[in-house]
Amino acid sequence: MTGEPWSTGFARGADGVVSVAGVDVHTLAATHGTPAYVLDEADLRSRARSYRRAFETAFAEIGAGVDVYYAGKAFLSVAVARWVHEEGLRVDTATGGELAVALRAGIPGADIGLHGNNKSDDEIARALEAGVGRIIVDSLVEIDRVADAASVDHPAPVMVRVTTGVHAGGHEYISTAHEDQKFGLSIAVPSHFHYGDLVLGSAEADSPAMQGLLKVLSRPELKLLGIHSHIGSQILDPSGFEVAARAVLTLRAELAKKTGVLVEEIDLGGGYGIAYLPGEVALDPDRIAKDIASSVASSAHDLGTPLPRFSIEPGRAIVGPAGMTLYTVGTVKPVRVDKASVRTYVSIDGGMSDNIRPALYGAQYHAELVGRLSDEPTVLARVVGKHCESGDIVVHEVQVPSDVRAGDLLAVAATGAYGRSMASNYNHVPRPPVVSVADGQSRVLVRRETEDDLLALDQG
Incomplete structure (x- = not known):
């Protein structure tokens, strides 16, 4: 479908700011915080309809x-x-x-x-x-x-x-x-x-x-x-x-x-x-x-x-394609890989607790800066999380603008499936919310966990 690996509601404005179903990422971050799973309702519904109609039509033809x-x-x-x-x-x-x-x-x-x-x-x-x-x-x-x-x-x-x-x-x-x-x-x-x-x-x-x-x-x-x-x-x-x-x-x-x-x-x-x-x-x-x-x-x-x-x-x-995860960039660290190359490690405020698939079986994802425009040349980057684990990698290799910095908004595509459903509280990190977007509005489907939620389970 158009726009993959992003949902069909994903659009980037002339200023470089991305919106999903009419809601821009700065509004999403200010309203719901980061990290957050963002789910495009119209895209999800459209894919459900497409599969139902395709199979009903094809199987009706064979009786x-x-x-x-x-x-x-x-x-x-x-x-x-x-x-x-x-x-x-x-x-x-x-x-x-x-x-x-x-x-x-x-x-x-x-x-x-x-x-x-x-x-x-x-x-x-x-x-x-x-x-x-x-x-x-x-x-x-x-x-x-x-x-x-x-x-x-x-x-x-x-x-x-x-x-x-x-x-x-x-x-x-x-x-x-x-x-x-x-x-x-x-x-x-x-x-x-x-x-x-x-x-x-x-x-x-x-x-x-x-x-x-x-x-x-x-x-x-x-x-x-x-x-x-x-x-x-x-x-x-x-x-x-x-x-x-x-x-x-x-x-x-x-x-x-x-x-x-x-x-x-x-x-x-x-x-x-x-x-x-x-x-x-x-x-x-x-x-x-x-x-x-x-x-x-x-x-x-x-x-x-x-x-x-x-x-x-x-x-x-x-x-899967209807969802993305929105993060805020923290530490950016250039690391020399060999005499000829440097890899930029871009740390985000989530990680393997909200997307375990890359660490679990090497799943590949794509990430982009979504909160601004940059005319700087790109550099080879690795998007990593905040967990105390060297395997806490969300995106193994991706090109990002060389001026990527703390506070930037970064989104990872196609996380609607097996992101929230496989999420954990590793390092006692609360799980992100699931926020739906439709017709220029956002609403919380599953609220963000809090530290109070984690402590409520601990009977002391």
Whole structure:
């Protein structure tokens, strides 16, 4: 979309001062302080609409229905849950806390899903009480736990999460479909392997995924909605979705052949990539929708099975580009890297406590001075935080004006996803507020934490 990696409401005036949705950064800083997460409401809503419309159109052309789920783990607040639901999206939650926020927002239980590889008994009970539309079961053990919490009169609607072996996306930590990881049940048929004195698996055995599906069907307290797959995160190549979709549809057909049950829904996951740096190109909603729709139609035709209803989860693609983080520059320090080069370290009033991703798995971000115009030549800079940690780096390399100085306003793009939701109080730094901007106005969605908040937790 236009303006990436910044939101569509991002604009720089002739004086160099940036505004977002008509609110300039000096006003934002004076009103809400820094650091602050700034969320462009119109941009977020537009992206939600774009994905819903693109997938509804593409799947209608092949004769299938589709639901789009917003990934609560990327960022969730009461207001954001309401926005995406108003734009026709459902809400995917991964914990009891995320479920509580969605319910506080007034999202009907039927439009909420509950994920998680280690759901507590309390989370399962709360989901059933809320009447969630689906619980995604992640293991054979969990199938029994959900069934034991439900009843024959009120069966729990479940999907079985499977791993297809398709591995796509960014860092290994955020790739979620290869076999050696904690999520889901593998579609692959196990060979013999030893576990203590036991010999498990055989060429004739059902795959863990098939075992899970059969186990759900054996429990009358459960209603098998379908099969769920998720292959990774920050994915920019759609081919992985096509391979995974064929694998899941094949599993569906095999289950029907074995039991006569043709499940009604397939979730193809998501994790669609966004632009974090200038020049990067995000996945286009229309393109990815058409490619996936064409692929599933072809696979279903080859298998001789009717199309199910589908669901997808775009992930960070909805909220990520809609957000930026606004900081104030503090210490600026030139550091000689070698005999020929100097790197300028630009320290900001936040850091790894409000954006852990660069330190956690080397995620790359882009930063710019946003509070004034500078005609000075640029220098190679590293944007670092205030924490007592050498790895406290927010932007590893970026060109900034050579006259960057204390008091300047600096913004980091595309922090709407996994900024606030992964934030911490490391070094007892209070977490920043989330401020929405729309039509020349700003308002606080999530207030800034204070030192009083931190001390209130300490029982002395």
